[in-house]
Amino acid sequence: MSEYQQVLACFLSARRWFDSARDSNQPLSLRRLWVDDTAEPKQAQDRRKQAGYVRSLDGSHDIPADDTTFANVYPPEPWRGPNAKPLHSLSLQEVGSTPRSLVLHMKHCYLQVQLPSHVLCQALTREQWETSVAQVPPKNRPFSVVVALDFGENGLLVFITSLNPGCLKVDWFTSLEDLPSQCADVYTDYTRFLQGVATWICHRYYPPPSSNQDRLAISAIQEADSVFGGMGPYTVNEGCLRF
Incomplete structure (x- = not known):
């Protein structure tokens, strides 16, 4: 269950980063998505995955049916599959919130991230990400990466948790009216x-x-x-x- 104060804190953190990045007049194009894999590291094919490092998601290839990590966070068609559009065609236009979620307007669609307890959103610089997260396996961190939205040199919006990284609910829709969480905000509505x-x-x-x-x-x-x-x-x- 989401806590209003937690969602508000995440929104203000994301909004502050967004306003600062937007002032640079550079498009906030989505470059890639990162996750901590929920599968057992020993089942992975390469050494980096076996060590449990954060994983980059790619929608240009066929995804195994049991890859729930990918299915839960990656944008829908036409951004996945053999003829997938590139992720950088999605660019962050606006950051909003409901009492239970963050809502990111990604130009062609909307991303709603419903925040359960113990999940936080943090904005990280490229250097912070590389040194404190990407090169550190989860067993050596006090948190897991549920999903990280990578905007290149503009930085990353990272959703972290101290619990199971598969706990986050992410929804992609082409219209705001289709978002599942539409609670009225006691302060703004x-x-x-x-x-x-x-x-x-x-x-x-x-x-x-x-x-x-x-x-x-x-x-x-x-x-x-x-x-x-x-x-x-x-x-x-x-x-x-x-x-």
């Missing part, structure tokens, strides 16, 4: 948020009375994640303490 709460209350209590009315508020709020976005186990406790 207050009216729509209140409308969602009012509708939720009406559906819950009228009519008829049901056992749902006897649920603890803290449980009911967490279960209504399409209304109360970002109310994870930490945020919901803080909210209830303020009531």
